[in-house]
Amino acid sequence: MNWNGKDAALFTQQKEYIDTAVVPFVSVDFETAMIQSAEQYEFIQLLIAFLEKQFKGRMLVTPPHSYFSGRDSKLADAAEWAAKLQKAGFKHIFFFTSDSFWNGRDAEIGASVIWVPSIPLGAMDEGLKYSLIENQAKQIVNIIVQKWQEKAL
C-alpha cells in the first residue's frame, strides 16, 4: 500500500492483513553531501517502489522520514516512529536507509533496519537502472519473507 487516499482507505478496512510498515529514512544535506543525499533518496525510493509492488497487500509504505545528519535527536525521532507504528498495530516495522548511521541500531530504536548501500544511479540508462535495483530488491524480498516466517501471521 502506498501513502495515498485510496490505499489508506483500503488499509483501514483490511487492517488485519496489513501488518508490515516500511519507512524510508533519508538524510538531507544542502552542502557538500547534497548529491550523495539526493542519490540515496532516489535509490531508496526506487527500491521501495519495487518492494511495494511485490508486497502491496501486506505492507504499507509511509512518507519518508527525512532529517539533517547533524541532528541531535535522531535516535529519539526514530524510536518515536517505531513506537507510533507499533501502537498502530504493525507487527513488522522496517526502516530502509542508505545512511550507515543506522546500521546495527535495530534494538536501540525498536525496528528492523534494512541498510542498503546506494548505487549512484546518476545518468544511468533506465533499463540498466531497473535491473540493478531489481537485483538488490530480490535479496531484500527474501529478508522480508524470512521475518514474516519468524513471527507467523
Added chain:
Amino acid sequence: MSKQPVSRRQFLNYTLTGVGGFMAAGMLMPMVRFAVDPVLKGEAAGDFHPTQQKVSELTSTPVRVDFSYEQKDAWYTSEVTNTAWVYKNDKGEIVALSPVCKHLGCTVSWEGSGHEDKFFCPCHNGLYEKSGKNVPGTPPLKPLDIYPTAEKDGLLQLGKPEANNV
C-alpha cells in the same frame, strides 16, 4: 499610463485580428480533431504492448514476461513496468495471466515457496491453479486476471488485463 495612446484605427485592427483569429481557430479545431481522432482511437483500441518474448519459445510451463511502456495521465508521464505469467495450455493456446493477487494485490509467483503446479502469493498464502482459478479456502476470492494476447513478428504482445472466467 502609456505614453502612446492607441489610435482608433490601431484599436480596431487589433480587436478584429483577435476576433478573427478566434473564429478561424473555432472553425479549424473540429477539422483537426476529425483528422487526428482516428489515430487517437486506433491507439486506444489496439492498446497492445510489445514484449521481448518469442511466441515460438513458449511451453506449457509458465514463464515470467516483463514489459514496460510509457503511460500518460494528464501532465504526468510514468514508465510502467508490468509482468505476466505466460504459457501454452493443452490446446496450444497462449495463456497470459496477471501476477496481481486478487486478494490485496501482492505479486504471485509460479510454484513459489514450493507449491507445486500452483501460483502462490507470499502475503497471506493465497493459491491459484495453473488456469488462474483461485483455490477455495485461501484468501483470494477471484481468479487471476487474464491478458488479451497478440503476436507481431513472432513476438508476444499483451493488452489490458480482464476478468478471467475460468
